[in-house]
Amino acid sequence: MALKQLSLSLQFGGIKDARRHRAALPRHSVARWIRHALDSDAEITVRIVDAEEGQALNRGYRQKDYATNVLTFDYTRAPLVTADLVLCAPVIAKEARENRKTLQAHYAHLLVHGVLHAQGWDHETGDADAQAMEAREIEILAGLGVKNPYR
Numbered sequence: 001m002a003l004k005q006l007s008l009s010l011q012f013g014g015i016k017d018a019r020r021h022r023a024a025l026p027r028h029s030v031a032r033w034i035r036h037a038l039d040s041d042a043e044i045t046v047r048i049v050d051a052e053e054g055q056a057l058n059r060g061y062r063q064k065d066y067a068t069n070v071l072t073f074d075y076t077r078a079p080l081v082t083a084d085l086v087l088c089a090p091v092i093a094k095e096a097r098e099n100r101k102t103l104q105a106h107y108a109h110l111l112v113h114g115v116l117h118a119q120g121w122d123h124e125t126g127d128a129d130a131q132a133m134e135a136r137e138i139e140i141l142a143g144l145g146v147k148n149p150y151r
Helices: 019-025 027-037 051-062 089-098 104-116 127-143
Strands: 006-012 041-047 072-074 080-088
Touching: 006 019, 006 027, 019 089, 019 104, 019 127, 027 041, 027 104, 027 127, 041 051, 041 104, 051 072, 051 080, 051 089, 072 104, 080 089, 089 104, 104 127
Parallel strands: 006 041, 041 080
Antiparallel strands: 072 080
């Protein structure tokens, strides 16, 4: 399968421990992870934010008053995927620690997860959809040399 074309904007908000998060997210790795999850060419913005911005976005768009790990704002799916992926650095760091994963592996997983959402995958519509999305994530991550995140 040929990798898709990607226009990528990688942004870092005013996050604490920014050096650590930037080190876990080299641009070439982020692009590689995203390309492996794409079924179409794409224009994607990835923004790494602090808990305050993450919570405000989650509250404003999903009416959930907490910071979540990743938010996907998908605008178009075909023939070009256009989306914004917002990842909350402190939530991701906490989850990585709790699950004994590297920060980089957890970012890879959540970027793949967000890109799948941008293409219409949804794990909140039923068990079958959740299982299908999880299986696709595992398959993509295995191809990238990332261990199964659900173990």
